[in-house]
Amino acid sequence: MKYLFMLCGLLCLNFSTKAQEAEPKQVQFPAGFTAQLDVVYTRVNDWEGKMDLYLPPATKGLTPIVINIHGGGWNKGTKESQSGFSGFFKRGYAVANIEYRLTGAATAPAAVEDTRCALIYLIKNAAKLNIDVNKIVIMGGSAGGHLALMGGYMENNHLFDTNCGGTENIKVAAIIDKYGITDVWDWGYGVHKTSKSATSWLGDKAKDQDFAKSVSPLFQAKKTSPPTFIVHGDADPTVPYEQSVALKAKLDQLGVKNEFITVKGGLHGKFTKEDNDAVNVKIMEFLKGLGL
Secondary structure: OEEEEEEOOOOOOOOOOOHHHOOEEEEEEOOOOEEEEEEEEEEEOOEEEEEEEEEOOOOOOOEEEEEEEOOOOOOOOOHHHOOOOHHHHHOOOEEEEEOOOOOOOOOOOHHHHHHHHHHHHHHHOHHHHOEEEEEEEEEEEOHHHHHHHHHHHOOOOOOOOOOOOOOOOOOOOEEEEEOOOOOHHHHHHOOOOOOHHHHHHHHHHOOOHHHHHHOOHHHHOOOOOOOEEEEEEOOOOOOOHHHHHHHHHHHHHHOOOEEEEEEOOOOOOOOOHHHHHHHHHHHHHHHHHOOO
């Protein structure tokens, strides 16, 4: 096995939300895999959007890829906080672990724009990276879950593709949403939670409900939306469990394939090892059922 040293966050297949506080940990990837770190996928003025790529050997045909997006209320977090990709490596997936502009650098919709640019970069460079464009999975937790949903649900709506236009047939095969924000307005002003992270991210559009809907997955889901796996703890004190309940209801209404796992007593990504393991199994079963 080769080893790459990074800070360990547990947003991919381990569900701790304290990625910024994690101790350094070895990230293992199988022999034959290669790592390309800090690949620039977009530039906006002086800011460079970077991703870390972990690629399997190009000996068995095109490979599926999972795009991983860190959380942190859109105002903190780093791609270096992420690890735990072994379940995907074992299934032959490539991994793209991305960063995006945080609130301090740019308010909404910047993080959505960056997520879209990362997706488009991978599509444009699929041949070079040996990626199967029909097997792109996008995944994140908390704010990262929100961005994963937005990245996939926008499909070929280019509203947020300003910095990386010119690509059609944008398709995500599946979305893994871990306790993500689905209604930004509700998170900022709702009866369950009033989050300053939401209003700060909305910036000068903080009182514009129509704009908040435009960056909310609940209002972007449509009949053609990608299959969606949702997991949420029913005791989450940060992102209300009701946000995922609402998304599940919307997807059912639209006829979009989905699976919703409730972690009884689960907090914001703070699940027991047994619950983590069970959720991980469910994620892989969901993807396998889609032929991914």
